[in-house]
Amino acid sequence: MAAVQALALGHLPGNPLFVGTFRDVKNVSFLRSQLLTGNPDYEYAFIDAEVILSTTHLLAACFRAINNLNANRLKTRNVHSEIVFALSPNNNIAESFRRFGLVDDTKHIVAIKVGMSTTPDITEESVRRHLMANVEGNAAALADATFAETGNVARIRKLYKIQDQSSAQPKSQKQPKLANGVTGPESKAGEDFNKVNDLESIILGLMALKGS
Template sequence: MSFTLETIHLPHLPSSLPVHVALYRDVQNAPFLRQQLISGNSEFEYALIDASMILSRAHVFSAVFRAVIDYLNKRLKSRNVHSEIVFSFSPTNNIADSFRKFGISDSTKDLLVVKVSVTPEITHDSVAAHLAQSIEGSPVSFTDETLSEIADVAKIKKAYKLGALTSAPAGQVNGASNAEKMRLENSVIGAIALRGAT
């Protein structure tokens, strides 16, 4: 299967909780996917994230780590670990606002999908098969390079209230210097960690 689903074991988390991540471009059925989430269809229990709001792999892993730690410690503020991942991207404690800013919308074209193996039957193969039949889009590699092509830096800075940081034009993380990229990434990851501490 040429489908690019990556299965990751995050450090400091139990190896029994692998995280499956896939990235899509040009998604055609975002309204259908969003409706499955809203209706609580358990087959679509994923974190569906608007990839234009993602800076890097580290940005994703920070939010996933936060959510899984809260799941393990029975501190979830939302419905399940997958909705908690979307919530964990937010620098504020407003769940509805975090879904509006970071979650899938009807107009989402670039989509990041995250699934945590919270039960043994959730495997790399089962997730890959379900996504292959459910998502109408082009799978692309989950790399910092691909994410930097998709990221809308202006929107990300607005969501994290980082207006003072200089940046390249929207969607061009590559246009920024490495130092700028690192500053922005550190600020975003810091905001995720800080909110978790409150």
């Protein structure tokens, strides 16, 4: 499995993304300490994968941060910290780092490096070598299936202050029945997919409205 995946966002070809996803990371405290001391070798957007719902959720934050960079309207120190800030539904910068960045008990992480014309030495291979040498964890795919396993939906709802509407519904509404009156077990996957899509849409809206 590729430890790092290179991506190009639409309309932003000059800023490729190099993204590493890792599970069961053992040295989060070390990585966090490098961020806090401002070590330039660790200039990444380090994100707690538990608070990421999907790849779209993650890339929306990247898109906004890079747009802010190119428009000279960064609200944080650099584009990498701006990605973490962009995930937040409010304008409290310190709170966004506490809630979406690394804390000592973080288990799964996403590391993002943004390429720029001023840093031609930053490549997919250089990022891969650095992360593989310094992150003590298991590489995972940058995919919705990964975030479905690492994400904590209850925590995500709490961060964005989104109530779980299904918990307030009567049982009969939570379990759709087939024409013969029997509950259809095959419907659950579709229901879960729709719930994630609905939650994702709300989160993207909250992120977009912040500061507007």
